[in-house]
Amino acid sequence: MFRKLLIANRGEIAVRVIRACRELGIRTVAVYSEADRHALHVRMADEAFCIGPPPAAESYLNIPNIMSTAELLGVDAIHPGYGFLAENPAFSEICEDVNIAFVGPRPSAIEAMGNKAKARERMRQAGVPVIPGSDGPVQSDAQALGVAKRIGYPLIVKASAGGGGRGMRIVHSRDDLARALQTAQVEAQSSFGSGELYLEKYVEEPRHIEVQVLADKHRTVLHLGARDCSIQRRHQKLLEESPPPGLRERFLNALGKAAVRAAHAIDYTGAGTIEFLVDRDGHFYFMEMNTRIQVEHPVTEMLTGVDLVQWQIRVAAGEKLAMNQGDIEFRGHAIECRINAEDPALDFRPAPGTVTSFVPPGGPGVRVDTHAFAGYTIPPYYDSLLAKVVAWGGSRAEAIARMRRALGEFTVGGVPTTIPFHLLVLDNAFFRRGEVYTNFVQRRIDLAAPS
Amino acid sequence: MDRPTFDLDQIRAIIALAAEADLAELTVESDALKVSVKRGAPVPAHAAPRQAGGPAAAGSTPAGAMGDEARSTPADNHFQPITAPMVGTFYRSPNPDAAPFVEEGDEVQPGQTVCVIEAMKLFNEIQAEVGGRVARVLAENGTPVEYGQPLFLIDPSLNGS
Numbered sequence: 001m002f003r004k005l006l007i008a009n010r011g012e013i014a015v016r017v018i019r020a021c022r023e024l025g026i027r028t029v030a031v032y033s034e035a036d037r038h039a040l041h042v043r044m045a046d047e048a049f050c051i052g053p054p055p056a057a058e059s060y061l062n063i064p065n066i067m068s069t070a071e072l073l074g075v076d077a078i079h080p081g082y083g084f085l086a087e088n089p090a091f092s093e094i095c096e097d098v099n100i101a102f103v104g105p106r107p108s109a110i111e112a113m114g115n116k117a118k119a120r121e122r123m124r125q126a127g128v129p130v131i132p133g134s135d136g137p138v139q140s141d142a143q144a145l146g147v148a149k150r151i152g153y154p155l156i157v158k159a160s161a162g163g164g165g166r167g168m169r170i171v172h173s174r175d176d177l178a179r180a181l182q183t184a185q186v187e188a189q190s191s192f193g194s195g196e197l198y199l200e201k202y203v204e205e206p207r208h209i210e211v212q213v214l215a216d217k218h219r220t221v222l223h224l225g226a227r228d229c230s231i232q233r234r235h236q237k238l239l240e241e242s243p244p245p246g247l248r249e250r251f252l253n254a255l256g257k258a259a260v261r262a263a264h265a266i267d268y269t270g271a272g273t274i275e276f277l278v279d280r281d282g283h284f285y286f287m288e289m290n291t292r293i294q295v296e297h298p299v300t301e302m303l304t305g306v307d308l309v310q311w312q313i314r315v316a317a318g319e320k321l322a323m324n325q326g327d328i329e330f331r332g333h334a335i336e337c338r339i340n341a342e343d344p345a346l347d348f349r350p351a352p353g354t355v356t357s358f359v360p361p362g363g364p365g366v367r368v369d370t371h372a373f374a375g376y377t378i379p380p381y382y383d384s385l386l387a388k389v390v391a392w393g394g395s396r397a398e399a400i401a402r403m404r405r406a407l408g409e410f411t412v413g414g415v416p417t418t419i420p421f422h423l424l425v426l427d428n429a430f431f432r433r434g435e436v437y438t439n440f441v442q443r444r445i446d447l448a449a450p451s
Numbered sequence: 452m453d454r455p456t457f458d459l460d461q462i463r464a465i466i467a468l469a470a471e472a473d474l475a476e477l478t479v480e481s482d483a484l485k486v487s488v489k490r491g492a493p494v495p496a497h498a499a500p501r502q503a504g505g506p507a508a509a510g511s512t513p514a515g516a517m518g519d520e521a522r523s524t525p526a527d528n529h530f531q532p533i534t535a536p537m538v539g540t541f542y543r544s545p546n547p548d549a550a551p552f553v554e555e556g557d558e559v560q561p562g563q564t565v566c567v568i569e570a571m572k573l574f575n576e577i578q579a580e581v582g583g584r585v586a587r588v589l590a591e592n593g594t595p596v597e598y599g600q601p602l603f604l605i606d607p608s609l610n611g612s
Contacts, residue, residue, distance in 0.1 A: 034598075034599060049538065049595075049597045050538075050597040050598045050599055050600070051538055051597070051598050052598045053598075053599075059598075064537065064538075064570055064571050065537055065538040065570070065598060066538075067571060068537070068538040068539050068570045068571060069538050069595075069597075072538070072539070072540060072595035073595070
């Protein structure tokens, strides 16, 4: 096992990794920007080192300063968390070169999933269902028209290097296709440095359902069930739950098996997530794989009792998974609400500032992962995630009731949060019936209504 | 591995240094120890001399406040730190056998190399941004330094005089 691990991240995930290390008896090194001098992860770690000024490009993305810190302080592993350098194959490779274990997959696996068009093709070959579309990138308008004729409208134009909704266009008819290709290409080129595009059938009112996998370096891949992340806004997830409501066990098993096939196809190691779109007729299609720990991992931890972050570290150290698929049990229902420092009444505008009071909820079945405290100043340089509240219940209804109770207890002073938004969702009749899809917030939640 | 023990002499030296330079606040940090010194009664915010703000900051301090401080510590109330622009190992000389680039009391010109920081097997020469007298060497030769860590204090009042 490792002796000393550096966390190349900040916020709640840095705190989460420090907790896992402490339980495993590993010493921790926090790195921080000048804006995070008083952050919780800096206080909690055994050692802390300032690596740059506030902008992430000069600190949390500053590979030379992070690697220098790792070498100077003699760490033998680096955990990248999520975001920042977590899915940067070059970073994983540099760690490999200097014999520091990267807690995550090998560079080749990150790369295989980094290019969306190539990943799609690879999954198709591995027998994982993909959305009907172009086989690889489209090279010309004529080729795109041919693909469109085969898969039908509406379709979606996507950037190979893309993510987060940029470089995407929905096309409803033949007449719109050429213009959509042109604008998506310009957007993709400026956002990602590559104008490569591919086409997919547009799935209407899909659900976003993802499968957690865990793989060791001895070719064992397990799935730890599915999470429904359909409650999102502008491709930002807000509420996640497991198991996805209203789906049969047989369907979830098929989904799990497809996810295991996907991970095997790229020799995956560590914790990862395979995202699927599920249409109204119950077909599922591979969307993308996140080759890292995810924000919503506690949902799965609550449901299975498996500590994903600890296992990520253990398999990175070469340990074999101590359980097999049959040992993974799914008990009850778990929901996570992301509490962001954003104002839902003002179009979810981020609201950096000082948290004047902070009383997180507790009691049975409630878990809170946070780096916030009374007096904490949220810097304007990073994301607005303030806390994750996870509620467990024997059934979905119990979990919803418990989450309402927990959010009711949660006091955050000084900054607006997404708590009122979550209470609206939890009280929504469609949500309570499990009728969720990725445009749920747009269609079902009236943010202007007095709460 | 061990918890750092407090070296009282070191802390005394830091307090003396803060007093000598008439700094309102001084934080010195190593991997083993962090010491913050805040001096004097709370003063109105506008009167607090900020040393890190570059040459303009010292000159723009309100005259009234300057007057009081100038009396208590003539001459050296505007030391400027040279901080580490990167994470690495701090070396005072170009190689182990060579003499240090600068010693306390030396005069340095703007752009003059004062130390090297080794990062990723590369030696980066660090230059003084302002000219003046080296009032203090704060970092120890051969030790890790973090981003923004003060390495030297320069007394720019001697610059060009």
